[in-house]
Amino acid sequence: MIEVLESAAREHGSMPAVIADDGSTTYGELYAGLRPVGGRQEVALPNGCRWVSTFWGAMAGGAAVVPLNPRAKPDEVDYIKRDFYSGEIAVQDVRVVQYTAGTTGRPKGALLTGEGLLTVARGHAESWRLQAGDVVFIPNPMTHIMGLVLGVLMPAISNATVLTMERFEPGAALELIERHRPVAMAGTPTHYHMLIEHPDLAARDVSSLKFGLAGGAASTPDATRRVMDRLGLAALLNGYGMSEACGSISRTELGDPVEAHALTAGRPMPWLETRLVDGELHIRGKPVCLAYHNRPSPAVDEE
Numbered sequence: 313m314i315e316v317l318e319s320a321a322r323e324h325g326s327m328p329a330v331i332a333d334d335g336s337t338t339y340g341e342l343y344a345g346l347r348p349v350g351g352r353q354e355v356a357l358p359n360g361c362r363w364v365s366t367f368w369g370a371m372a373g374g375a376a377v378v379p380l381n382p383r384a385k386p387d388e389v390d391y392i393k394r395d396f397y398s399g400e401i402a403v404q405d406v407r408v409v410q411y412t413a414g415t416t417g418r419p420k421g422a423l424l425t426g427e428g429l430l431t432v433a434r435g436h437a438e439s440w441r442l443q444a445g446d447v448v449f450i451p452n453p454m455t456h457i458m459g460l461v462l463g464v465l466m467p468a469i470s471n472a473t474v475l476t477m478e479r480f481e482p483g484a485a486l487e488l489i490e491r492h493r494p495v496a497m498a499g500t501p502t503h504y505h506m507l508i509e510h511p512d513l514a515a516r517d518v519s520s521l522k523f524g525l526a527g528g529a530a531s532t533p534d535a536t537r538r539v540m541d542r543l544g545l546a547a548l549l550n551g552y553g554m555s556e557a558c559g560s561i562s563r564t565e566l567g568d569p570v571e572a573h574a575l576t577a578g579r580p581m582p583w584l585e586t587r588l589v590d591g592e593l594h595i596r597g598k599p600v601c602l603a604y605h606n607r608p609s610p611a612v613d614e615e
Contacts, residue, residue, distance in 0.1 A: 348373035
């Protein structure tokens with residue numbers, strides 16, 4: 313994993329890596345300031361330079377990281393920490409233990425490898441057609457799998473700059489977009505609707521945005537068209553994913569019709585094998601988690 317940051321620092325050391333509420337840092341500064349740590353490392357910070365530097369320090373030391381939402385309820389955080397620090401993480405190349413939202417009970421820690429995470433991040437970077445020096449606006453929490461993949465790994469792979477904020481506020485977001493000129497952004501449909509409904513939109517220059525990626529909730533063709541028209545986007549991509557697959561299972565693409573973006577979750581990602589069995593979606597591939605931490609059965613059937 314750390315080779316990605318090493319390459320970015322070597323080839324584009326003066327390039328901004330992160331622009332956030334807690335300041336900014338270049339790839340050279342980020343790499344030079346690393347504090348490698350091993351074992352198990354929790355990251356319970358808001359989006360920003362400190363989050364990114366702590367994560368890469370853990371990667372440099374070969375640690376397994378658990379991202380913890382700093383705004384989560386104390387009992388949920390306590391449960392995750394007890395589970396994370398107990399038992400063995402037997403697989404050497406596990407780099408992130410991403411706990412699920414707990415929709416089917418207590419949160420479960422998906423064991424994600426560096427290879428799986430980078431496979432998804434590279435795929436997004438290629439699909440987004442990112443170039444060195446591009447800026448991407450990713451307000452998604454870095455403690456969430458998509459915030460980690462799109463806001464930390466994808467920019468480093470592309471030698472791009474991530475523009476982020478600790479807490480999404482549409483007026484401040486519009487000002488950041490005007491000032492830093494991101495070429496694309498990601499967020500929930502709510503983020504986009506907050507932007508287009510904000511009274512400052514007409515006075516802000518958001519013309520740098522070429523497209524966006526939305527996920528986490530359904531939309532309609534009319535709502536999608538409205539966001540695209542108001543923000544001047546060529547597309548508002550939609551996708552489906554889960555923590556157990558490093559965040560991405562399917563996604564629409566640039567060039568798809570508006571109806572596809574609004575009414576479908578797109579096509580399966582090329583790095584996954586997929587099949588439907590009795591109404592269930594089965595997936596297999598490098599990004600799929602190896603197992604759940606401290607659970608007796610594997611996350612996937614290896615047959």
